[in-house]
Amino acid sequence: MPSVRRISHEFLDRQGLTTVFGNPGSNELPFLAELPESFRYVLGLHEGAVVGMADGYAQATGRPVLVNLHAASGSGNAMGALTNAVASRTPLVVVAGQQVRPAIGPEANLASVDAPALMKPLVGWAAEPACAQDVPRALAQALFEAELQRRPTYLSVPYDDWAAEAGDNSLPILDRRVIRASAPGAAQADWLVGQVTGARRPLLVIGGDIDTAGLFDDAVELAERLDCPVWAAPSQFRLPFPNRHPLFRGVLPAGIAPVTEAFEGHDLVLVLGAPVFRYHEYLPGPYLPQGTRLIQVTDDASAAARAPMGEALVAHPGAVIDLLVQALDRPDRPAAPYRGDPEPLTAEGPALHPEQVFAALRDEMPRDTAYVVESTSTNAAWWRQMDLRRSGSYYFPAAGGLGFGLPGAVGVALGQPDRPVVGVIGDGSANYGITALWTAAQQRLPVTIVLLRNGTYGALRWFGGLLGVPDAPGLDIPGLDFTRIAEGYGVAAQHVTGTDELRAALAERPAHPRLIQVDTALTTPS
Structure with a gap:
């Protein structure tokens, strides 16, 4: 019967999680033993840097990434970096070592007491399997939760579990897949198209999720068909639109009042792939100008639920962009040229501006x-x-x-x-x-x-x-x-x-x- 470690390595290999970012402690060594040759271990010298590297790697590849951290101390070191991964919706699968099972209750050195609670509510899902035979299934759940939620997950594994026999019921884990589809239904599509095509002065606000999903060029086509101003959502972590495009107005300021000011004169604000909104400076005011309607399209159900105003459609922005592009005519005139390069400002003294x-x-x-x-x-x-x-x-x-x-x-x-x-x-x-x-x-x-x-x-x-x-x-x-x-x-x-x-x-x-x-x-x- 194969070990928990072998089944887990095989599952990770089949899922393509063969690049591991980590900084190992003693509790992690049993997981790293017998690591297959197809795996690549990227060592970082501090857990914050480990998570930052994994975050950049996952964003660049568009794929979930495995992070291997030490128990409470190493996981704690990583939590500041995890805040960025949560906000960018990066699917990191964090597997942390735990003391052997008999040593957790007495709180032996390097035991992580209530390990899942340590990382909550930061991560989207956290667990410590109740027995060794549940580790492969829990590892699969950590991956699928990260993919479905687009948020880091956390799995704490006692280090004596890795050498235990996996059991016959662990084998089906190797062939598991979870696929998500989220196109709007016919009634939702008709409603949205009617709202957008019926607007007199629409405005687009697009978020980092558009670039994450590979919809950069699609957003340009939609904006040109609408021929409307485009803003990037406040607190932008990715650029979802060419910043010199003639329709682009910039990144929205991260305060309520200046955002509202930017929306003045528009009857519809269509927000694609962004929360509504991630403000920073507290500059209070009404959320929307009088007579302005806001519709948010996001596949992040939590972002849709917590928004303080507007209507939300929980769907993949790519499906909605395709829907709207098909419903809108091509522009009847060529697009204006991109804006040119301004002369850079200079500074007094030896330092450069x-x-x-x-x-x-x-x-x-x-x-x-x-x-x-x-x-x-x-x-x-x-x-x-x-x-x-x-x-x-x-x-x-x-x-x-x-x-x-x-x-x-x-x-x-x-x-x-x-x-x-x-x-x-x-x-x-x-x-x-x-x-x-x-x-x-x-x-x-x-x-x-x-x-x-x-x-x-x-x-x-x-x-x-x-x-x-x-x-x-x-x-x-x-x-x-x-x-x-x-x-x-x-x-x-x-x-x-x-x-x-x-x-x-x-x-x-x-x-x-x-x-x-x-x-x-x-x-x-x-």
């Missing part, structure tokens, strides 16, 4: 470059200078928790080895996931990290002004040299001081990871 850095990236990097961005104080400069026209061009920490950017760039590079990947990372956020540089070096990834160094937490300074607390301590971080840090992890690094030097560095195409540090002037997110 972030716009100069982003203009250099736009001009020197290939057009299909994927950017993983974690420099929150430079958002306005980023969107003014960049020209992104392809799916999967932009990744951002979805929950706003720092530490995703650098590991996320490593994960995206692992998931899309044939695509250029650049991490645009602020000096404040870099420290949260800095150990990912070691993984990039060990994996010999041709990823470029552009490190923007301004010596402060720029976004917090902006928030200090917004909240009326300009004298808060702990906002400056002088004395950091990331070139020396990177070299210590085995990554080639250089400090550039001017635009010509920066452009020359970006024009190179090294086969291994590199870090380019550039001093930048302090700017605000908007």
Whole structure:
């Protein structure tokens, strides 16, 4: 009779979960024993970086990913990074080690007391099997729940379970599949088409789920047929529409009042693939202008249920886009040209303005470059200078928790080895996931990290002004040299001081990871 470990490895292999991101502890070693040759183990030096890499990898590949964490301590280290994976709806399957069963009740060292409760309500599903023979079934449920909910799941497994006999009833697990279809019914389709075609001044708001689902080009076709303004939903973690397209108005501000202001004059707001809405700054006001109707289309039932206004259709946005495109006529005139490149702003003194850095990236990097961005104080400069026209061009920490950017760039590079990947990372956020540089070096990834160094937490300074607390301590971080840090992890690094030097560095195409540090002037997110 095969062991629980063997059945579990076989199930994971058949499901394609053969890349494992982890940082092992003693409780995890029995699971990792006899790992098949088809598996690849990607070691991270901190659990936060492990989850950030897995998050980037899963988003880049569009597939669930296995994460292997230590018991309570390792899982706790990962929870900050998991907040981003939850907000981006990334299907991570987290399997954590647990003490042997006889040692859990007495709370022996490294026992995780009530392990599923530790991760709730963050993950979409969490469990610890009641017996060893239930481990393969529970592992399958962890995967299927992650796929169906598009949310991380968590399975705690006592380490003596892996060597136990699986039992005859574990074998059917190997051939299981769970398939979801969510097209609107005929009555729902007729209602939605009638609402959209009957609107006098419709407006589209599209979310990161559109890019996640590979609907980037489909969204462009729908917008052009509607010939209406397009906004990206607030707190955007993926770019679902070309940002220089003539219909694109930008990313909605993350406050109630300014969102309402953007909707003025429109009788219908159609939201595709986004919650309604992920606000940030508390700027109160009415949710919608007088006379404006909102319809949300999402396959996230929880997002539909918790929305404070509007009507919701729980369906796959791709099916709805197809439905609307078929119901709408092609435009009777050619689309307007994309907007051109503005002249970047400059800064006084030796530091570069972030716009100069982003203009250099736009001009020197290939057009299909994927950017993983974690420099929150430079958002306005980023969107003014960049020209992104392809799916999967932009990744951002979805929950706003720092530490995703650098590991996320490593994960995206692992998931899309044939695509250029650049991490645009602020000096404040870099420290949260800095150990990912070691993984990039060990994996010999041709990823470029552009490190923007301004010596402060720029976004917090902006928030200090917004909240009326300009004298808060702990906002400056002088004395950091990331070139020396990177070299210590085995990554080639250089400090550039001017635009010509920066452009020359970006024009190179090294086969291994590199870090380019550039001093930048302090700017605000908007």
